[in-house]
Amino acid sequence: MSETKETSSRRMRPCPICSKLSTEPDYPFCSPRCAKVDLHRWFSEGYTIPVVETDDLDDPERDNFDG
């Protein structure tokens, strides 16, 4: 509720990867390595393309068409 106004300095947060204190150059991570780990995590989670079932795929007319 009560927010303390700090003199234009970012609040240090714990690194989301290893919970160490984050450093300014690598904010919000503690090191470039943890930033990389986070990136990889995103990639590995978002890389899998969900299978979309398409009902419109089978076209009977196209199947009858005999060149």
Ligand SMILES: [Zn+2]
């Ligand atoms: Zn870290």
